[in-house]
């Protein structure tokens with residue numbers, strides 16, 4: 001191990017290291033063991049031992065050493081060639097270069113590998129019987145306008161077929177939750193979100209305060225399927241794997257109520273294509289809903305549509321009851337899960 005005097009010696013170290021000494025230089029260690037594949041001490045062991053000796057933050061140490069273990073295991077399992085390693089590096093470099101403020105290729109990569117869905121599930125497990133969560137996706141923003149329950153979420157002239165959504169936010173005992181807030185956002189009938197259009201007009205999104213019995217409803221547009229960005233490296237990977245970039249139609253929800261666990265989720269109509277081949281693995285079987293058609297104009301008016309507003313001869317009717325666990329139930333659930341893993 002080099003002493004500080006040796007580190008300042010121009011014969012032993014160059015100018016870059018001497019400059020670092022003016023600030024901070026990590027601890028040096030002697031190389032005591034050789035490392036080699038098919039011996040009892042591999043490069044994996046050496047990297048991890050080095051981190052154990054030097055890393056200050058225990059969580060960083062745990063995360064990086066676990067990653068090193070899997071990464072090295074991947075190379076051994078697949079006998080990764082140098083050409084393939086080069087391709088991986090080039091691919092990741094392109095992910096960086098082709099990311100923009102509106103499209104992060106690394107997030108897309110995480111999504112299409114199912115990694116984002118896994119992290120979401122690990123972080124937001126729900127007790128049995130509660131509505132499953134899924135990711136918010138890239139089109140949420142927190143300052144959507146407040147609209148009263150029953151009002152229209154879609155501006156006049158929005159592309160698509162009219163839809164009436166209604167439901168209740170319930171606790172695990174089936175009682176409606178008082179004071180629940182519903183943040184809802186969705187694509188229109190062309191599969192496009194308001195933020196994807198030029199201009200700043202807010203459409204197909206809003207915050208609704210549910211009634212005291214937990215019920216809420218809104219008039220809007222039936223969402224349709226749309227693709228995730230696929231013009232970059234993650235899109236190329238999808239195609240190489242025989243997959244497509246199209247997400248099933250869905251509506252996003254973020255639900256919150258005092259004393260209850262927040263829920264970010266999305267619902268999917270059973271008639272939509274791509275339910276089983278979701279490129280980002282956010283579609284859950286429990287979140288697929290049967291959506292029905294209402295062809296009686298009298299019922300349309302009862303739902304809140306104005307006379308003459310429905311020009312398609314039908315209104316799609318979508319019902320769903322959300323079940324939220326209380327904060328206490330979630331804490332108990334986490335305690336039981338932790339105990340079961342011990």
Ligand SMILES: [Fe+2]
Pocket residue numbers: 137139250252
């Ligand atoms: Fe979406």
